[in-house]
Amino acid sequence: MITKFFEKRETASYSDVELAMLKAFGIDADGYQTEEALKEATYFTCIKLLSESVAKVPLYLVKETEVGNVRQNKEKLFQILSLRPNPYMTAIDFWRALEINRHHLGHGCAFIEKDRQGNIINLWPIELKNLTIDNAGLISSRMKNKVLVTYTEIGNNTEQYCLYEDIIHLKSFSSNGINSRANREMMQKTIDTASKSQKYLNDLYKNGLTNKAIVQLTSDNKEEKFLRTVQEKFDRLYSNTGRIFTVPAGYNVSTMNLTLADAQFEQIRRMSISQIASSFGIKMFQLNDLKDTNNNSLEQQQLSFLVDTLLILFESIEQEADWKLLREDQRSSGQKCRFNTSVMLRTTAQTQADILTKYVTAGIYTPNEARLMTQMMAKDGADELVVNSGVMKLKDLGKDIAGKGVK
Structure with a gap:
């Protein structure tokens, strides 16, 4: 018996009438979607910074000796890690893709392709779909392979299967050590608020910085036929695609939107940006916000970014690579995969x-x-x-x- 680690979540649904009413008041009822989060500027920038910060630091195969770590330049794995994980991707493209998937999807994974002798040939980025574990649990299971992986590869949406030992698995936020959740799920409301605020600004500029308005008939006639006739006449004579129209006699026009100042838009948006950035471990100066930064603190913040944010990402990749990409005899001889973090300290x-x-x-x-x-x-x-x-x-x-x- 097996148990799936991924749970299914329900989303809210609205009738056509409810959708029309929400749209009339400028409310987006489409819901929170996976790809929509990447369209939010702060969220996208944070993922871009993290993925590029990891990718630009070279990962080497080294051997620990009495005189220090010596790079194993002649090993095939050295070239795979630091130069070309597969024939179609540079090392930067490969590690950047894994980090983007780690933070955006919750799982950064790569399939380990080996030859018949067990030597590593290529590393291929994949999208993890399911982790299936023996129903007896990781501890009580007597199976040799306790976890089955369901994934899709690049250019092929067909689900495929492999064993857990055949993939590199980089996790985001995990409470059980196996399954993990994407940062966008943990910060869904904050990211959604930031997306809505950006959409509000876009719509405001689209409307020529003109707020929504209500046109109200001042007549007390309530007959449906009469009201329909008046509405059609107004639409025909005065409504158009322009930004200015003449208000006819007998009508009253009033705005229905708060101003950006009244809504404290700037303060709320800055708070959302700060919350999203802190969830990724990104410093505000990296988002071009130098309000609380001076020259003396800038260097310390850069060092803090390396120690507090990137170090755990480097360590997770190194440990996963040491276990999945090196044989027992290689680890025993002192070989290991290590990032050259000194390039971050230039x-x-x-x-x-x-x-x-x-x-x-x-x-x-x-x-x-x-x-x-x-x-x-x-x-x-x-x-x-x-x-x-x-x-x-x-x-x-x-x-x-x-x-x-x-x-």
Whole structure:
């Protein structure tokens, strides 16, 4: 027996009359849809920032040795991870697609294609449809493969099946460690409010910044035939596609909309933007909101973005790749998949020069290692660590190199 992890949700439905009434008052009753969220500017920008921030950091296959991590350039998996996961995608395209699906759909997945010997050939982005688990549960199940994956691949909407060990699975918000929910589901009301506010502005500009108005007949005649005749006459003579019309005698016109100031539109919209950004771990300065930012705090916020937001994304990819893409003997030999997060810490030329100078003079980097970090060629004789000879222990003051006293 099996149990599906994805639950089905019901949506509200309206009659034609109710839809017409809601539309007349400017209310969108179409409901919250998957793709509609991406049309909201803040939501789209946050997902774009996260996916590109992860994709631009290279993922390497390295081997842990006594002298540090050494890149395994000659391994096929090295090229798959950092250059070409499959013949049709660069590494940036691949990891960006997985991160977009992780945050927008709740699951960023890729199918692991292997040859007959078990070697990895390609990695293919897929869309996860269902996770089916043995009814006995993950702990009590006696089956070798306890989870079955239902997915669709690029260019083919037909559902296909594979085992859980055959996919890379990057999760968004998960309370059970297996199934996860998309950020748009957790922040549905806030994102929906932001979408509605943008739609309101669009409609306002479309109407020439003119508010809705009610045209009311001042006559007390209530006969249906008479009212229908008056309505048709007004529509024929005065209603048109223009923005200005003449109000006939006997009619009263009054607006029915609040102004943007009265509705505190700016404050509400800024609050929605802040809530959406915080749910993704995006800083407000990254959304071009520099109201509470100065030059001193900007660098700290960038470091905070790396530590508080991106680090857990990097770690999740590294752990999943280590387990799914490496064999047991490879892990035992010290091989692992690691992001080069140092590219995120690039600063101005002056700051970089100060940092590298301190590392070299302190004996942490060799001069050649510092030159390589600035994209310069190595020089002969610059592979040795150097230190400032003017630094010595306090107890050695008054002694020469041979240990003899100096007068």
